[in-house]
Amino acid sequence: DSKTFDTVRTVAVRDAGGNPVDLLNELECLGSWALANRWQSNEIVAIDLGTGSVVGTLDLTELVPPDLERSGAVLNGIAYRSSTDTYFVTGKLWPVMYELELRSG
Numbered sequence: 001d002s003k004t005f006d007t008v009r010t011v012a013v014r015d016a017g018g019n020p021v022d023l024l025n026e027l028e029c030l031g032s033w034a035l036a037n038r039w040q041s042n043e044i045v046a047i048d049l050g051t052g053s054v055v056g057t058l059d060l061t062e063l064v065p066p067d068l069e070r071s072g073a074v075l076n077g078i079a080y081r082s083s084t085d086t087y088f089v090t091g092k093l094w095p096v097m098y099e100l101e102l103r104s105g
Helices: none
Strands: 024-029 035-038 043-048 054-059 075-081 085-090 097-101
Touching: 024 075, 035 075, 043 075
Parallel strands: none
Antiparallel strands: 024 035, 035 043, 043 054, 075 085, 085 097
């Protein structure tokens, strides 16, 4: 609930094989789906909130600043900007933020 912060419902997230997807962190919800990064990784998953199915995956490892690859400075932030229909992503200790335009397909 947006006023009380009480849980309204939960969604069990599963991949295409029906396996549970865990370690979800930093959610960006938009209507009937959400983007979530997987904790301690550079992966973002797109989740259909009606079914809990992962409908897409992004590996953003190539965006990790080279001097931070071994320091645990993984992806750790997602934000949506409606005026441009783009997403900002950044990570722990990253000196940069990237703006992404996501397309299906």
